[in-house]
Amino acid sequence: xxxxxxxxxxxxxxxxxxxxxxxxxxxxxxxxxxxxxxxxxxxxxxxxxxxxxxxxxxxxxxxxxxxxxxxxxxxxxxxxxxxxxxxxxxxxxxxxxxxxxxxxxxxxxxxxxxxxxxxxxxxxxxxxxxxxxxxxxxxxxxxxxxxxxxxxxxxxxxxxxxxxxxxxxxxxxxxxxxxxxxxxxxxxxxxxxxxxxxxxxxxxxxxxxxxxxxxxxxxxxxxxxxxxxxxxxxxxxxxxxxxxxxxxxxxxxxxxxxxxxxxxxxxxxxxxxxxxxxxxxxxxxxxxxxxxxxxxxxxxxxxxxxxxxxxxxxxxxxxxxxxxxxxxxxxxxxxxxxxxxxxxxxxxxxxxxxxxxxxxxxxxxxxxxxxxxxxxxxxxxxxxxxxxxxxxxxxxxxxxxxxxxxxxxxxxxxxxxxxxxxxxxxxxxxxxxxxxxxxxxxxxxxxxxxxxxxxxxxxxxxxxxxxxxxxxxxxxxxxxxxxxxxxxxxxxxxxxxxxxxxxxxxxxxxxxxxxxxxxxxxxxxxxxxxxxxxxxxxxxxxxxxxxxxxxxxxxxxxxxxxxxxxxxxxxxxxx
Amino acid sequence: xxxxxxxxxxxxxxxxxxxxxxxxxxxxxxxxxxxxxxxxxxxxxxxxxxxxxxxxxxxxxxxxxxxxxxxxxxxxxxxxxxxxxxxxxxxxxxxxxxxxxxxxxxxxxxxxxxxxxxxxxxxxxxxxxxxxxxxxxxxxxxxxxxxxxxxxxxxxxxxxxxxxxxxxxxxxxxxxxxxxxxxxxxxxxxxxxxxxxx
Numbered sequence: 001x002x003x004x005x006x007x008x009x010x011x012x013x014x015x016x017x018x019x020x021x022x023x024x025x026x027x028x029x030x031x032x033x034x035x036x037x038x039x040x041x042x043x044x045x046x047x048x049x050x051x052x053x054x055x056x057x058x059x060x061x062x063x064x065x066x067x068x069x070x071x072x073x074x075x076x077x078x079x080x081x082x083x084x085x086x087x088x089x090x091x092x093x094x095x096x097x098x099x100x101x102x103x104x105x106x107x108x109x110x111x112x113x114x115x116x117x118x119x120x121x122x123x124x125x126x127x128x129x130x131x132x133x134x135x136x137x138x139x140x141x142x143x144x145x146x147x148x149x150x151x152x153x154x155x156x157x158x159x160x161x162x163x164x165x166x167x168x169x170x171x172x173x174x175x176x177x178x179x180x181x182x183x184x185x186x187x188x189x190x191x192x193x194x195x196x197x198x199x200x201x202x203x204x205x206x207x208x209x210x211x212x213x214x215x216x217x218x219x220x221x222x223x224x225x226x227x228x229x230x231x232x233x234x235x236x237x238x239x240x241x242x243x244x245x246x247x248x249x250x251x252x253x254x255x256x257x258x259x260x261x262x263x264x265x266x267x268x269x270x271x272x273x274x275x276x277x278x279x280x281x282x283x284x285x286x287x288x289x290x291x292x293x294x295x296x297x298x299x300x301x302x303x304x305x306x307x308x309x310x311x312x313x314x315x316x317x318x319x320x321x322x323x324x325x326x327x328x329x330x331x332x333x334x335x336x337x338x339x340x341x342x343x344x345x346x347x348x349x350x351x352x353x354x355x356x357x358x359x360x361x362x363x364x365x366x367x368x369x370x371x372x373x374x375x376x377x378x379x380x381x382x383x384x385x386x387x388x389x390x391x392x393x394x395x396x397x398x399x400x401x402x403x404x405x406x407x408x409x410x411x412x413x414x415x416x417x418x419x420x421x422x423x424x425x426x427x428x429x430x431x432x433x434x435x436x437x438x439x440x441x442x443x444x445x446x447x448x449x450x451x452x453x454x455x456x457x458x459x460x461x462x463x464x465x466x467x468x469x470x471x472x473x474x475x476x477x478x479x480x481x482x483x484x485x486x487x488x489x490x491x492x493x494x495x496x497x498x499x500x501x502x503x504x505x506x507x508x509x510x511x512x513x514x515x516x517x518x519x520x521x522x523x524x525x526x527x528x529x530x531x532x533x534x535x536x537x538x539x540x541x542x543x544x545x546x547x548x549x550x551x552x553x554x555x556x557x558x559x560x561x562x563x564x565x566x567x568x569x570x571x572x573x574x575x
Numbered sequence: 576x577x578x579x580x581x582x583x584x585x586x587x588x589x590x591x592x593x594x595x596x597x598x599x600x601x602x603x604x605x606x607x608x609x610x611x612x613x614x615x616x617x618x619x620x621x622x623x624x625x626x627x628x629x630x631x632x633x634x635x636x637x638x639x640x641x642x643x644x645x646x647x648x649x650x651x652x653x654x655x656x657x658x659x660x661x662x663x664x665x666x667x668x669x670x671x672x673x674x675x676x677x678x679x680x681x682x683x684x685x686x687x688x689x690x691x692x693x694x695x696x697x698x699x700x701x702x703x704x705x706x707x708x709x710x711x712x713x714x715x716x717x718x719x720x721x722x723x724x725x726x727x728x729x730x731x732x733x734x735x736x737x738x739x740x741x742x743x744x745x746x747x748x749x750x751x752x753x754x755x756x757x758x759x760x761x762x763x764x765x766x767x768x769x770x771x772x773x
Contacts, residue, residue, distance in 0.1 A: 228609040244702045259709070
């Protein structure tokens, strides 16, 4: 329930106040969306360079290769390859997925779906975006430093990331960028949590919130708790690199007086495992809502879904050790972490079954957001199941550091989140920009993306199962991997197809935002959550009068509904 | 379409707005706690897996300067509590004294910390001397950076002590800055006992 009524901001009149220094959560959401899409394109291009190198080692990268790598005749050099996979991972996780799912849709949806006029702290919200922008600039600047960008992988394990492994300033800038971004995301998380607790519309209990808000709220909790852990880790890494401290230099403290590289791995994964859920929880929430909206049925077991997501959030904090089975961990600990990891399957299975229960016998409308949501159900199922092999000690010892791991986490973190992000973008487009994207091209985009990403990520798992290790510039110097060249070539072409499909999205998106004349209706998808009770695009004040909530977000098919509607607004009270 | 309804009961309520900022401050303090907890995790990992501590025959640091820091920061917390009490009683005149004393003690703490770093250098203990030396420097730097932030936050209370801010808003500011200030005191006490005493 709302603690207080917010003022209505005066309408911004200048370009700066409207687009650069805006306090409006919707504008900040759009800023994060553009920011995320920009980095998605940069990270995607890097992915294509990585894939090209794996399919055609030593051959020039098409079109721009000669311009980027003239000294090698256009082929990606080995040191650049290490920078590419490091920066690709970093950019996609922290600068593309995080801003789009959490920054853009967190900002845009939380106040609108709660019936609030803005976030609890609009100034903090604006500063959060500006810090993220600063962080992005620092990261991109590192590409142009004398020895190049960070090259120690997105995990930046010492000693690869200490001055011994990465002598240039690039790794220092990487660490600084991550620290600044961590501060930005923590500020956002504090704002999201406070908004959810204090600014829910009158009548809206926690279980009356859409599941999108549950996902975003739980993500914010994980962000607030675990980003500072990574912050501490990268801060000490910066100290090691700049001030000569010895936290992560090899050697036992008692014998040489220096630090321990494995300590960083602990710190990284205490944050890193919850990070997986930080990324996926918003997508789960969005999909949980949209399956109900487009199946025209109440979300099956909505409370159980919310509680399952909460259980996973709690469990995600206890399982990080499964990333470190190969670090000579005590067998007792490996078994403990394995058991805890397996317990995550229980709540996961509950909400996955709820998803299936929601669409079971529904009057499904296969609009583009629904297609992408169904895509998430498929790829997350596949990604989740393959995770069992990596959470089990015996199989992980074989699969660790192979492309199987890369395929698995791309299915869960990349495919699921990317498809969830597209579902959200197509769905909230009318409320964000006042227009709707072309449905035909949206569906073409979906099918090509879906085929492409399965080709890429399943191909990765196959070669990984065949023994191909990750992060190797040319894995085919080993005889046993040479038989994997055709699968790698197939994977690369699947990636190229997937990459080209995004051009369809970009054109569709840009056309809808800047050129489309036809305005979307206030509620084109015919759903009852609060944001669809106001005009499209949402006015700067959101709600002239604060709405009073009478029912949950997934009310469909009530026989007392009138006017040919099959959905009930959350502000509607039926007899 | 149902439209929205005006909720007559939902009025501007400063006390509830204060609660909102208090929730945010608690979340922020949880985040800060995790930062320092991670640092302490690293410390204890080294401390309890090491046969000899401090390592490499390093001498223990004399307790004089750290104890002075501890006394000063605890005293500043105590005086801040008095300041909070005076503000809630709308007794700004005596509140100004406690505020000024808190501010001065905060600055004094920073000066003592610079003395500590000078002393470490005098003893030949530099950042790279050993992991223990690294911790002494890094932890005290990070804590000092937060104290510097706290001193800046104290400056935001000037409108309160000068009487130009509304009482309800003042209560909110004083409460939130106070929570942060006391938190820094608690963190220092933990650091004092773990890094210097035991």
